[in-house]
Amino acid sequence: xxxxxxxxxxxxxxxxxxxxxxxxxxxxxxxxxxxxxxxxxxxxxxxxxxxxxxxxxxxxxxxxxxxxxxxxxxxxxxxxxxxxxxxxxxxxxxxxxxxxxxxxxxxxxxxxxxxxxxxxxxxxxxxxxxxxxxxxxxxxxxxxxxxxxxxxxxxxxxxxxxxxxxxxxxxxxxxxxxxxxxxxxxxxxxxxxxxxxxxxxxxxxxxxxxxxxxxxxxxxxxxxxxxxxxxxxxxxxxxxxxxxxxxxxxxxxxxxxxxxxxxxxxxxxxxxxxxxxxxxxxxxxxxxx
Amino acid sequence: xxxxxxxxxxxxxxxxxxxxxxxxxxxxxxxxxxxxxxxxxxxxxxxxxxxxxxxxxxxxxxxxxxxxxxxxxxxxxxxxxxxxxxxxxxxxxxxxxxxxxxxxxxxxxxxxxxxxxxxxxxxxxxxxxxxxxxxxxxxxxxxxxxxxxxxxxxxxxxxxxxxxxxxxxxxxxxxxxxxxxxxxxxxxxxxxxxxxxxxxxxxxxxxxxxxxxxxxxxxxxxxxxxxxxxxxxxxxxxxxxxxxxxxxxxxxxxxxxxxxxxxxxxxxxxxxxxxxxxxxxxxxxxxxxxxxxxxxxxxxxxxxxxxxxxxxxxx
Numbered sequence: 001x002x003x004x005x006x007x008x009x010x011x012x013x014x015x016x017x018x019x020x021x022x023x024x025x026x027x028x029x030x031x032x033x034x035x036x037x038x039x040x041x042x043x044x045x046x047x048x049x050x051x052x053x054x055x056x057x058x059x060x061x062x063x064x065x066x067x068x069x070x071x072x073x074x075x076x077x078x079x080x081x082x083x084x085x086x087x088x089x090x091x092x093x094x095x096x097x098x099x100x101x102x103x104x105x106x107x108x109x110x111x112x113x114x115x116x117x118x119x120x121x122x123x124x125x126x127x128x129x130x131x132x133x134x135x136x137x138x139x140x141x142x143x144x145x146x147x148x149x150x151x152x153x154x155x156x157x158x159x160x161x162x163x164x165x166x167x168x169x170x171x172x173x174x175x176x177x178x179x180x181x182x183x184x185x186x187x188x189x190x191x192x193x194x195x196x197x198x199x200x201x202x203x204x205x206x207x208x209x210x211x212x213x214x215x216x217x218x219x220x221x222x223x224x225x226x227x228x229x230x231x232x233x234x235x236x237x238x239x240x241x242x243x244x245x246x247x248x249x250x251x252x253x254x255x256x257x258x259x260x261x262x263x264x265x266x267x268x269x270x271x272x273x274x275x276x277x278x279x280x281x282x283x284x285x286x287x288x289x
Numbered sequence: 290x291x292x293x294x295x296x297x298x299x300x301x302x303x304x305x306x307x308x309x310x311x312x313x314x315x316x317x318x319x320x321x322x323x324x325x326x327x328x329x330x331x332x333x334x335x336x337x338x339x340x341x342x343x344x345x346x347x348x349x350x351x352x353x354x355x356x357x358x359x360x361x362x363x364x365x366x367x368x369x370x371x372x373x374x375x376x377x378x379x380x381x382x383x384x385x386x387x388x389x390x391x392x393x394x395x396x397x398x399x400x401x402x403x404x405x406x407x408x409x410x411x412x413x414x415x416x417x418x419x420x421x422x423x424x425x426x427x428x429x430x431x432x433x434x435x436x437x438x439x440x441x442x443x444x445x446x447x448x449x450x451x452x453x454x455x456x457x458x459x460x461x462x463x464x465x466x467x468x469x470x471x472x473x474x475x476x477x478x479x480x481x482x483x484x485x486x487x488x489x490x491x492x493x494x495x496x497x498x499x500x501x502x503x504x505x506x507x508x509x510x511x512x513x514x515x516x517x518x519x520x521x522x523x524x525x526x527x528x529x530x531x532x533x534x535x536x537x538x539x540x541x542x543x544x545x546x547x548x549x550x551x552x553x554x555x556x557x558x559x560x561x562x563x564x565x566x567x568x569x570x571x572x573x574x575x576x577x578x579x580x581x582x583x584x585x586x587x588x589x590x591x592x593x594x595x596x597x598x599x600x601x602x603x604x
Contacts, residue, residue, distance in 0.1 A: 030399060034398075034399060035399075036399050036402065036403055082584065082588075085588060086587065089591075090345075091345065091398050091399040091402060092339075092345050092402075092540070092544070093587045093591060095345070095347060095399075095402055095540075096537070096540060096541060096544060096583050096586065096587050097583065097584055097587040097588075099537045099541075099580075099583055100579070100580040100581065100582070100583025100584040100587070101580065101583075101584065102580070103534075103576045103577065103579055103580030103583065104576070104577050104580035104581065104584075106576060107574055107576035107577040107580065108577070110576075111574060111577075223406070223407060223410045223533070226403050226404075226406060226407045227407050229403070230400070230403065230404060230407065234400055260418045260419070261418075263410075263414040263418070264411055264414050264415060264418075267407060267408060267410060267411040267414075268411075270404070270407060270408070271389075271392055271408075274392045274393065274396075274404065275392055278395055278396070
């Protein structure tokens, strides 16, 4: 029993790490630009498929580095051509635009790589179980958790210590003033969008190794990411991280005791948070608008 | 100006009332006509909230789907009565909206939209997972709509698609009349005041949250009515009726037609449903086409078809 619980908590932690990666990217974009990027899941899938196609050329490790960067590049391009046009308009339009993009990205993936699920090979070093008693601790799972932790730490360093990060944080508070101080806000939002999409692409590559590839891989991860943002607190990145991990573990635990509720439980958590603490666990007061 | 408007509405009703008689001649079919009216009702229900309070719900499919499952499960498990099934469907959808609405009325803008999307998924997962009762991914089958009997009056909606169309149209007319009356009442005017300037409305002593909650519940009640009709139309319902893409479809219908006009969403629904019917029977890549419609509407027709007409008239 203890082993089963440990297994599912650990599994939940991994799933939560995915949610957190997705949700951090979404949070970055919504905080600075007010756009809920519904196409985030589409970018995630694209990252995964790009890695799949690149792997024969550059190998597993090469794909892990290159695919998210390519995805981010595409994100930057799409922001310039399309998403930029809806900044400052009713949020309705950004939602509809990215909703349409999500449809198109999923269809493109289906068209190029086919609707069937594809296996994503991972190197032998990472697939061996590390312990017979805790059989679920494969190298790949540990590697994933470590990498996500590293990337998230890197993200917080970038946001906290670099000029770009400082501007992003300042822009989240008051974009107009940042603009008046001479920062090119268009470039700032563009780079920030790319940063968010990079995280989605990376989550895609990692998810491919765990779940295999399907065109719908992104759509199944985006809803929990919304929940992670709301549970963690609107406008707070540490909150988003916490929210992602929490709902991951919660749905892992639910798998032990009531498997059919493993998806619904995160929405119950969201309802509770909204009831007891509408701004979310680490959310700032007055950011509900 | 007024006669033109009256003439337009008269023409609209003439088209709706005669649709079963000419739709086959132009390449459609009676079920398509019913679907246009059902989706039109769904989109107008959404627009009751979106257009008149400015609050964006991206989760209306949940209530639409609850209506659908409500009527289907009543007919399958409880009583063989179409009317009672519809009543239960609408009650279930409205009750869920009342509970969830109470949790979310304090949120605004993008966050309101995000929370409505997320809550919509709860019901999707329940219908998807609760295999034994809902049929899971395969949908709820093994039931049919039954003839309506009101005393001596008998409307055989089971055998006749045309009779069913007129049932749908009757429900549509009653709902639309109710919404129009509500919007003209002091309640409706208050909603407009909140849309235009929430802070000012609050300073005037208007209970903003209570009004938004009520508008949300009313809107969802009509959406669940549309859902019951949708299930009856197909003699079937599945989890896709309450998934997020259905919510998105309602929003795009409202925007495509023109969300600042009362009838716009019906026009948007007609265009969208017919286009979707045509595209999905001609290409496998219908998702790209639908996605492209979303993108083009946002970039080029943000005020919708009726908004475009109106701008041309006033120019």
